Amino acid sequence: MLPGGFTRTLYVYDDSPFQSASEGDSIYVEFFPGEAVLRSKKSGATVDTRQENAVCYLHRGQPVGVTFSSNADLKLAHEKGIRLIAKAIVGKPLADHGGIRGLTLHLPEGYDTTRKMIQSYEFYQQVPQEAERISFNEWDEEDFAQLSDREHWAFKNARLDYLPVPASSSAKPHIQASSEDGTKIFRLTARNNAYRPIAAALESSENFAVLADRRIASNGITGYEITLMHW
Numbered sequence: 001m002l003p004g005g006f007t008r009t010l011y012v013y014d015d016s017p018f019q020s021a022s023e024g025d026s027i028y029v030e031f032f033p034g035e036a037v038l039r040s041k042k043s044g045a046t047v048d049t050r051q052e053n054a055v056c057y058l059h060r061g062q063p064v065g066v067t068f069s070s071n072a073d074l075k076l077a078h079e080k081g082i083r084l085i086a087k088a089i090v091g092k093p094l095a096d097h098g099g100i101r102g103l104t105l106h107l108p109e110g111y112d113t114t115r116k117m118i119q120s121y122e123f124y125q126q127v128p129q130e131a132e133r134i135s136f137n138e139w140d141e142e143d144f145a146q147l148s149d150r151e152h153w154a155f156k157n158a159r160l161d162y163l164p165v166p167a168s169s170s171a172k173p174h175i176q177a178s179s180e181d182g183t184k185i186f187r188l189t190a191r192n193n194a195y196r197p198i199a200a201a202l203e204s205s206e207n208f209a210v211l212a213d214r215r216i217a218s219n220g221i222t223g224y225e226i227t228l229m230h231w
Helices: 072-079 111-125 141-147 195-204
Strands: 006-012 026-032 037-039 046-048 055-059 062-067 085-094 100-107 132-138 152-162 175-178 184-188 208-216 222-230
Touching (some): 026 100, 037 062, 072 111, 111 208, 132 184, 152 184, 184 208, 195 222
Antiparallel strands (some): 006 100, 026 055, 055 062, 132 222, 152 175, 175 184, 208 222
């Protein structure tokens, strides 16, 4: 189910699959990964998704309409076995289009959001259900400098290590997470509330995966919301 971020018109060619719905009702439509030709019995209009670079939407398995946009992410999701479903609001009959009723889609704010959801879904499919999760915020730019150009990142086979502590220091060792190729993902000090549970995870678990999403604080500082999964 895709989250709503902005509204978009779904051009309806057949409203019979949702004829029992009233104006203002919410229904769910599914993105159709293939090509389709739709013809409206009420208005006589026809659309070929292949020729028009359009995406077809289904309601209860029946085609209802299209949006005029790229279907690259849709095909990517289909290849990975993911069904994309969105909420739509039923509108009033449109006199200029044979009385057919319109639909307003609620979709993510951009294609990047959809692609990120697809990547996250694929990532979670590779993580065991019994994996435990620890989430925290990281605001020290030096700790994620090698990844700061990315809004989102995921590493399945991450490595956690204690960093060396000077012999004269009584401080707790920092914990550093690295990717398989040695890229530093994050560094955690004992001041972070997540230090204790992550230290326990380092001692008890053998497998680690990390997801992160960029965040901008109210004071303008850029950081990441990080989720560590371990099992």
